Amino acid sequence: MAAWLVGLNTLKIQPFKLPPLGPHDVRVRMKAVGICGSDVHYLKTMRCADFVVKEPMVIGHECAGIIEEIGSEVKHLVPGDRVALEPGISCWRCDLCKEGRYNLCPEMKFFATPPVHGSLAHQVVHPADLCFKLPDNVSLEEGAMCEPLSVWVHTCRRANIGPETNVLVMGAGPIGLVTMMAARAFGAPRIVIVDDVPKEVEKVCKVMEARVDVSFDCAGFNKTMKTALSATRAGGKVCLVGMGHNEMTVPLTPAAAREVDVIGIFRYRNAWPLCFEFLRSGKIDLKPLITHRFGFSRKEVEEAFETSAGGGSAIKVMFNL
Numbered sequence: 331m332a333a334w335l336v337g338l339n340t341l342k343i344q345p346f347k348l349p350p351l352g353p354h355d356v357r358v359r360m361k362a363v364g365i366c367g368s369d370v371h372y373l374k375t376m377r378c379a380d381f382v383v384k385e386p387m388v389i390g391h392e393c394a395g396i397i398e399e400i401g402s403e404v405k406h407l408v409p410g411d412r413v414a415l416e417p418g419i420s421c422w423r424c425d426l427c428k429e430g431r432y433n434l435c436p437e438m439k440f441f442a443t444p445p446v447h448g449s450l451a452h453q454v455v456h457p458a459d460l461c462f463k464l465p466d467n468v469s470l471e472e473g474a475m476c477e478p479l480s481v482w483v484h485t486c487r488r489a490n491i492g493p494e495t496n497v498l499v500m501g502a503g504p505i506g507l508v509t510m511m512a513a514r515a516f517g518a519p520r521i522v523i524v525d526d527v528p529k530e531v532e533k534v535c536k537v538m539e540a541r542v543d544v545s546f547d548c549a550g551f552n553k554t555m556k557t558a559l560s561a562t563r564a565g566g567k568v569c570l571v572g573m574g575h576n577e578m579t580v581p582l583t584p585a586a587a588r589e590v591d592v593i594g595i596f597r598y599r600n601a602w603p604l605c606f607e608f609l610r611s612g613k614i615d616l617k618p619l620i621t622h623r624f625g626f627s628r629k630e631v632e633e634a635f636e637t638s639a640g641g642g643s644a645i646k647v648m649f650n651l
Contacts, residue, residue: 332388332451333631338376341635343628346388346451356407356458357399358415362474363450364392364620365638365647367504369442373635379573383444390450390649391417391441394464394473404458413461414473415449416480416602417441433484433599440597450631452651462602465610471648472609475616478504478646479608480601481571482512488593489544489569493517496540500524500558501548501572504645507619509546509571515613524557531561542566550574556581564588571595622647 332346351357369389371378394414397407407413420427420435427435442448464473491497497518499509502525510523522538534542534557543566545558550572558568559581568590585592608614621644624634631649638647 331626332447333390333626334386335372335376335383335389336386339373341373341389341628341631343626343631346447348453349455351399351401351455353401353403354458355401355455356397356404356413356461357453357455358395358413358461359398359453360393360395360449360451360651361412362394362470363390363649363651364471364474364477365390365634365649366392366478369448370635370639372442374639378443379576381444385445387442387444388447388449388451389442390448391443392474392477393417393441393449393454394470394476395454395651396470397461398453401458407458407461407463412464412470412473414464414476414602414606415441415454415456416460416462417449417477418597419457419460431599433597450649452626462606465606468606468609469617471620471650472616474648475619475646476602476605476609478508479512479605479614479616480598481505481595482509483601483604483608484598485509485546485569485571485595486512486516488595489546489567491516491518491544493519495543496520496538498522498524498534498538498542498545498558498561499548500545500554503548503641504619505572506546506548507645508616509548511614511616512608513546515608528557531557534561544569546571548572550578552578552580559585559590559592562590564590567591567593569593569595619646620648621645624649626651 368378376383397411418440420432421437497513541563551574624630
C-alpha cells in the first residue's frame, strides 16, 4: 500500500505494485518518511516549479527503512540492515554524471517527482548503492532527515563554508534551521538567521558584528534575495536555495559591481556519508526538529499534510510506518 496523490488536495491509500527486484537492487520496508515542502506543493497545486503531476503519483521522498530482500549482486547490505535512501537515480552516462555532478543529470529519476513514484509506501525497490547503512546510534527518523540535511551539506560545500566564514540565513523555517545547523557543523563562527526580513540591511550587519561572507536565501523571494545581495560583503557569495518565486526582480547590477557571486543549488551529491558523520558524532542533532508524528491511515496522512502545510509550530512532520 502507498499514499497516492490522485488530484488537487486529494490523497488516498491504495495498492502499489512494486517493480521486480534487479540484481543490484534491494527491497526496503519503509519505517520513517518525512514531509517536504515540495510534497505540500504537489498536493496543493499539482506542481512544483516546472514539474507537473499529470497522473496519480505516490508521494514522499525523505525516507529510511529496513532491508527485506537483496538482489543477487548486492554484497554490502543484508536483510535487517537499517538504511537511509538517496532518492535520485541518475543515468551515469551523460556528461554531467561523468563529471561527478550527477545531481544535474537530465535523466534523473527522483522519488515523487513526476512521473516517478515516491516512497510513502510500505515497501519500495531501490538501487542498493543509493541505500546507506545507518550508524548504530542514528535512528531511522534521523536517517529520513538526512535527505534535507544533504541539501545543506551540498550547499556548504558549494559555498566553501569554514571557520572564517560568517553566514547569514534568510528564512527560519525547516530549511533555514537545518542550514544553520550545517553551517555550524562546517565551522562557521558567526551565523545570523532572519525570519521576518528587516527593512534595513544595517540591522543584519549590526547583529552580525562582522561582515557577511556568505548569505543563504532559503525562501527565494524578491525581498529575501534583495536583502541577501545587499548584506553580503564585496567578494562574498549568495546561495539561492529556496524556490518561492519562479522569477525575481533583484538588484543584480550593484551586486555585480561588488563581485558578489550568486550560486545556484539543486539537491545534492555524495552527501550521505558526511551527514551520517555529523549525526553519529553529535555535531548535528536533528531530533528536536521533528515536531509531529503520524501513522499511515488515510485520515492520519491527510492530517499530517494539513499540519505541515499550516506551518505554525510544525517544523518537520514525520510518518512512522
